[in-house]
Amino acid sequence: MDDVVLLRFTLNDAPVEVAAPAHWTLLEVLRYRLDQIGTKQGCDKGDCGACTVQLDGRAVPSCLVLAATVQGRDVRTVEGLRGPALHPLFDALDGAVAAQCGFCTPGIVMAADALLRKVGRPVTAAEVAEGLAGNLCRCTGYQKIVEAVVAASERSEARRG
Amino acid sequence: MLRLPRFGIVTPTRVEDAVAALATPGARVVAGGTDLLPNLKHRLDAPPVLVSLARLPLGHVTRDGASIVIGAGVTLAALAEHPLIAAEMPSLARAAGLVASPILRNLGTLGGNLCLDTRCRYVNQTEGWREALGRCLKSGGDRCHVVPGGQTCVAALSSDCAPVLVSLDAEVVLHGPAGRRVVPLEALYRADGVAHLTRAPDELLVEVRVPVAPGPRLAAYVKWTVRKSIDFPLISVALRFDLDAEGVDGRIVGASIVAGALASTPRRVRKTEALHGLRLADPATADAVARLAGAQLKPLDNVPYDAVYRRRMIPVHVRRAVAALAAGAS
Incomplete structure (x- = not known):
């Protein structure tokens, strides 16, 4: 022991x-x-x-x-998730003004990044809602967060495309 | 900030070593930790040592003749997504996929879900909260806050997988110092919220065996929660209908209805023979199943939400689930 x-x-x-x-x-x-x-x-x-x-x-x-x-x-x-280029999720969350107080953001980013890698294609809003179902945002900014993750997945796809 | 109490830890790589480590009085098993660690942070127990199953090889899902064999260490996420489980036992995949939230399902295991501690609104609180009201049977006191005058703890088993696996006649393999024994999952539980498992303290639940349906079957799992994720069930009912022909036009030849979240054991609805001969395609069947379940399943004020409301909602959710099965959308 x-x-x-x-x-x-x-x-x-x-x-x-x-x-x-x-x-x-x-x-x-x-x-x-x-x-x-x-x-x-x-x-x-x-x-x-x-x-x-x-x-x-x-x-x-x-x-x-x-x-x-x-x-x-x-x-x-x-x-x-730091790299030579800005991570698509950071860019998308910033662009959508998806962080209010920001306390939940690191957890959201890590759950969303794992979701995007697992799915491997642009995700739907429903998939994001389910994938982030264990991450609470007490500012209740869910709509923008979900939109940002969907946008990030589409941008990643375009980059790979 | 909630911190864990002090304890030592062992992280064995062999089942035999884990069982040997459990000989320490008061030792607790920790698999995914999603149930035990919050409970320890709430000071519901203070084990001297935790025996972690993290490094044990218990992650298998295989077919063995007429059974599916599932290692106790399979995560709930893996179980929910496993093609063999999805194909052979969709109600189990559904239940596993409804536990808590995705990040918790990545940690929580099937064995842990079956060995979940019982919960009660008067117990699963911080230490100060419990002390303020006075200790109950489950927290070292002499009274029950749910049933005034009650002498047996009625804390509820909130496992989503347990009612489903009981409805599917699953067995569990317990590995102890003297070797392995196989018991029906139903016999793993007893009606005492303080000590609800018949597993000996130095036994490890290592495997779950589920018989594959011998004939046509439709099965579903009903879970109702306050929020759509994270929460424990307020209503939890597993439904299984064995049919004489494939599809919703088949007649029921065997039925199993098992409820969780009521008491410390999954509760089987009796007299399901009354449903034999009915067809799921017939809208009246959903009403018959709902009436049967509603008449026998009686929630207590042991988990959040009003017991009367929960009781009235049982037939509503059961009826919807049977109707969804009949519509082909389980």
């Missing part, structure tokens, strides 16, 4: 090594050990989706992932 775990995993394409108490969540390790504060701490019980990250490519609430279980796995946070 371990009270402290020494974790080695991939964070945003780079290997990291970090020690954490066994009862810490991935969210706590990201924010309080690795200074990855783009990932937000909201309800802390999986209801709100503000802490959504990608674990082996799938969107999960990091507040309910025990840090010890990410050993050897691939973690991506909103910081990991």
Whole structure:
């Protein structure tokens, strides 16, 4: 039994090594050990989706992932969507003024990015609504968020096209 | 901010090692963590050690003769999207796809969903909230806030997959120190919200076996929630109709109606023989099924929303579900 775990995993394409108490969540390790504060701490019980990250490519609430279980796995946070060009989701969310207070935005981006990669073609508004059903926006700006994700998927398709 | 209590953790890679680790008194199993971790954050338990199943090889979905075998570690997202499940047991795929939200289904597992702790509006609260009202049977006290004077906890099993799998006559494989045993899923549960599982503390639910329909069958799952996602069910009913011919013109030769979210066990509706001979294509059949379910399923004030309203809505949602089956849109 371990009270402290020494974790080695991939964070945003780079290997990291970090020690954490066994009862810490991935969210706590990201924010309080690795200074990855783009990932937000909201309800802390999986209801709100503000802490959504990608674990082996799938969107999960990091507040309910025990840090010890990410050993050897691939973690991506909103910081990991930085690239030489602006990510289509960032561009589309900005263009649609889809962030109001912005607290839910990193989680929305990570869930939406996983959805777009999974679907692999332009998505419908219904697919986005279902895919983001675990991410709450308390400013209730859902309409613009859904429109932005649809637009981002269409832009990505055009770029690939 | 809700933080976990301190505990140690083991992350075994073999089932035998996980079972051995469960010998520690008070040890708890954690699979996806979507049920256990919020409960620990609410201080509903304080286990000295968690045995994580994250690294166990329990992610298989295969056909074994006349059964589909599903590893307990299969995520609810994978279950909902698996072609074999979609083809052979659509009501299970539907139930798995309705659990919580997409991001939670990426973590939550089938085994975890079946072993979900029971819930009650008076228990699943922060520690201060529970203390303020006075501890109940499930939180170490001596009274029930749902049933005044009640001596048995009536916290409800909110699993979406459990009623469906009971309706499909599933069995579960439990792996303990002495080896494996197979029990009907229905026998995994007992009528006590404080200790609702017959699984021994050092047993692990490793596999679910579901018999494939031997003949024509139509099945559905009814879930009604406050919001369209995230929430636990207020009404949860699994329907299964075995027919003497394919399609909605076939006559019912066997029926199973099983409800969740009422008590600590899935509840089977009795006297379903009354439905034998009816055809789903006949609009009166939906009414007959709704009446039968509505007469026997009696919600308590153990989960959110008014019990009387929930009771009145059961036949409404069951009728709609049967009508949708008849219309070919389950």
